[in-house]
Amino acid sequence: MTLKDEINNDPIGRGYSGMDDTEILASLKVEDRAFDVPFVTGFAVQNEVVDSEYDALTATKKLQLLSLISSDRLDPFGFGANIIKDIFTQGAQTLANLQAMRSILITREEELELGNVRLGAIERARA
Numbered sequence: 001m002t003l004k005d006e007i008n009n010d011p012i013g014r015g016y017s018g019m020d021d022t023e024i025l026a027s028l029k030v031e032d033r034a035f036d037v038p039f040v041t042g043f044a045v046q047n048e049v050v051d052s053e054y055d056a057l058t059a060t061k062k063l064q065l066l067s068l069i070s071s072d073r074l075d076p077f078g079f080g081a082n083i084i085k086d087i088f089t090q091g092a093q094t095l096a097n098l099q100a101m102r103s104i105l106i107t108r109e110e111e112l113e114l115g116n117v118r119l120g121a122i123e124r125a126r127a
Helices: 003-009 021-028 042-048 051-055 059-069 079-087 093-101 119-126
Strands: 031-036 103-107
Touching: 003 119, 021 119, 042 059, 042 093, 051 093, 059 079, 079 093
Parallel strands: none
Antiparallel strands: 031 103
């Protein structure tokens, strides 16, 4: 979608028609769009594991976890995520930490891959 289409069609109802150019620019730069990350690193997963919860794991579960986090790329919604759910007990802080990693907030300009939108681009799109 182009910037012009975004402003003219307002597909998610941000209210562009009632905004001036500066307000549109500010709206595009607010981090309010949930984005599911396509992968996380094993190192990032390791940083979210609570030490006391790791210490409480059986030797087999520790090996499973170490095997998973040795990977450079893990799908946070795929097979590895399901294994991690089986490794830790329900309600574990580690699971909450990992759940929080799966989605991040991005801007509308990032979501649409518009690059770094500037005021002049909005003025041209509205012309």
